[in-house]
Amino acid sequence: MAGTAPTTYEPDRIAGRTMLVTGAGNGLGRAISLALAARGARVVLVGRREHTLAEVHQEISAAGGQARTAPCDTSDPEAVAGLARELAGEDVSVLVNNAGIAGPVAQLTDIEPEEWDEVFDINVRGVYLMCRAFLPPMVERGTGDVINLASVSGKRPLPGRTPYVASKMAVIGLTATLAYEVGPAGVTVNSLSPGPVEGPRMDRNFRLEGERRGIPAEQAYAEFAGRAALNRLVTEDEVAAAVVAMLHMPGMCGADIDLSAGMIARS
Structure with missing residues (x-):
């Protein structure tokens, strides 16, 4: 009947779940981790710098949230395999692949192969390795969510930043294809593309x-x-809020969400 208020609502899809966030020691990773913990998630804080992870852990604990730190270089296959073994007792049902670097600012012809490889190792290889390690249990359980942090820079020209732009476009393509591989098992895979962040x-x-x-x-x-x-520009808290919102949209899979304050619309 028109005008009738709904009698059912989408249940909370965050509280009580274990969620792993990479690059959690600062910036967007920190903001996302704090937002998820504030809504009742148990957050596994992953990153290369143990001291920054410890600081975020302290913030979450002081606010009454639950978290644990798990230092790891997500671009290292052995380190990621070790992380998966360490967390074997955890039902990680949400994976937020946020770890990334900006890379060099230079013309492509002035970029060294080692610089190019470093960007792809962290921004793309890390996403691949983390998904490879943590998707199988989600598929087996028939439920789970993966959110990969891409960028609007993956969808428009950005002179002087070819490695970064190419890596973020790769993340968007990886996301779309992976969604079709694991979607039939009940696992969603989406990407979030922020614009420049304050x-x-x-x-x-x-x-x-x-x-x-x-x-x-x-x-x-x-x-x-x-x-x-x-x-x-957008803020870190707005990016974190977008992650929260995406987790409450269970019908979304294989999508890339633009969060740029309209930057891409007028690039």
Whole structure:
């Protein structure tokens, strides 16, 4: 009947589940981990730097949440295999592949093969290895969710950043294909593509751009943000909120979600 309020609602799909977040020691990984823990998830904090993971663990514990740290280089097959053995007793039902690096800023012809390989090792190989290690139990249980952090930079030209752009496009392609491999078993795989995110790294970029052009950093920011429909950058907390929202959309699989404040629409 038109106008009748629904009598059933989508149940909470976060509380009580064990969720693994890579690159959890800072930036987006930290924000995502805090958001998931605040909603009742038990978060496994994965990253290369044990001290930053410990700091996030302390934040979660102080807020009454549950977490454990698991230092690991996700680009190393042996390290990932060891992590899977360490967590064999955990029912990891959500995998958030967030670990990544920006890589060099240079023309392609000036980029060394070692620099290119490092970007792909962390941004793509790491996603592959983590999925390879943690998808089988999800498939066996017939339930699970994977969210891979890509970028709007994987969907548009970004001169001077070919390794990063190529790696993020690879993540989007990996996500779409993997969704068809494991979707029939009840496991969802999606990617989230943030635009430029407010924070120290972008602040540094605006400062350097201002120095290069002889303008205030604030002007450099305003010009850059003006490319977005909302005339601003997205925040870490907004990216974390998007992960939460995606986990409450069980019918979504093989999708790539743009979260750029409209940046890609006016690139």
